[in-house]
Every structure is written in C-alpha cells, then in structure tokens.
Amino acid sequence: MPELPEVEAVCRKLRERAPGSRITSAKVFRCAPATLEESARGRTIRAVDRLGKHILLRLSGGVTLHTHLRMSGNLFAIPDHRLHGAGARVVLGLSHGAGIVLEDPRALARMEPAETEVIDRKLAAGLGPEPLSPAFTLDWFREESRVSRQPAKLFLMDQTRVAGLGNIYAAESLYRARVNPRKLMNALSPAKVDSLHGEIVAVLRDALQSAIFAYGGPGKFAEAESFPIAVYGREGEPCDRCGRVIRRIAQGGRSTYFCPGCQR
DNA sequence: AACACGACCTGGTAGC
C-alpha cells in the first residue's frame, strides 16, 4: 500500500479527526515499544505531519509519535476505540471515545515516541526532497543525477536522494520517461534526466489523486480514476506502447518491472 | 561509495 501518495492520503484522512483530540488511553499489542502507552497517554494531538513516507503525530509537550507503515501498515481513525479489529497493533483511545488504530498484518510497521526536535532533526538529515515540494527542482535533480553512479531504479528508491518513491511509482516513473532501470544515472542523456524529473512529479500527482479517492475522498460519484499501472506487476504481458513483453528483474533485492523495448 | 543479502513478519496464491 504505502508510498508517498498513500501515506499522504492516510494523513489527510487522519486530519479530519485527530487534531485537538486528547489521548486518554494507549494500548500496544505489537509494532511499538510498551513505553509508548505511558508517553502518549494524557497528551493532545496537535497535528498530523508527513515527511516522505514517515507519519508524524505531533503531541503536546514536544512529543511526536513517529510512525512508518512499511509494507502493509495502515493508520486510521475509528468511531469507538474499543471496537478495533483483530489486526490492530496499536490503539490510541481519544477523548469522546473515538480511536486511532495502527494495523499491519505483517507487523513490520513501527510507531515510536520521540522528542519532536530529535526526530525532526534525524529525518531532515536522512531524507532527500519530496517530489511534490518546491525543493524538487530540475536544477537539483540534474546535479544529483550527474554525480550518481547508481542504477536509475535504485536512485529513485533511495530515500536519501528522493523521499517518497517506492517500488511501484519508481517503476512507473521510469517507464513513462522511457528510462532503463539498470542504466546509471550519470549515463542518462540530459533529455532523459529532464523527462524523468517531470514524470516523477506527474506519477506522484496522479497517484495522489487516486489515493485520495480510494481513502474516501471527495465524492463517491465522481469517476474514481484509479492510477493506471503500466508495468508494475505485469511481467509477461505486452507493453501498451511497443508490444514487447514486460520483464521482471531483481535490483537491490526487489523486483523491477520494465519494458525492454521502449525503456533504453 | 555502492551494492548484495539477510532479517524483520504474515498472508495470499500458483503449482504440484
């Protein structure tokens, strides 16, 4: 589920309920240290921030619940904190009985209490600019590309370079820009670098719209255009653009899907 | 610096 667009959708949804609520109880089943129960209880949720794929629940008293959904996590509000599902890993009970639940079937997600100043400094130092922020300029991207000898796919997945892309949207960005995922960044033509920069932004913008729909956004009537997946998970199928068979290779221990015909 | 690999975990599914 969660790359930047999905995480942003989760945050927007949470912002409808969470800010202003006091945490009256906290129960950790897994995915969080037991100390979270005590450090969260009694505090008020001031804001829900996001940095890359990291969710930051800002609590009163300079405490942040640093949350990462990893592969299969989800974070959402429920009307009654006692009625959480069986898959709940952390449940925050709020004033007026509502709740916030961290779910994750694989239990890889994490929610950890931290001093706000400390976690902010750590994340700022460890994450590159977000593609949907003004910091993601073409000049910056050109320079990063010029000095990187990483294969393009690994470059896009590297959160210290670009914060927020994951396996799906990295693959889709490369496909749209017609870039071979194995090609080293500093070996890409200037035109490909520029194209890739633009497609990263376009892919995330499109995906964000779809994610907001999927998470119960503006209208159930509007045509919920789901994000069109062109290559991810389509090994063996013909490419919509050139007809060549889409391949799956391994990079950095993950699957990369691409079209050997038009990604060069 | 850059990369491979295992660990962390559970669940779904294709194939036999």
Next chain:
DNA sequence: TGCTACCAGGTCGTGT
C-alpha cells in the same frame, strides 16, 4: 484438499 515455494507497495544492519 493440502502441501510447498515464492511473492509482496519498506527499511536497517552487516559484510564485501
């Protein structure tokens, strides 16, 4: 039906 093997949207630590 039931077993096995592999796959999964992420990150971190260790070793080369």
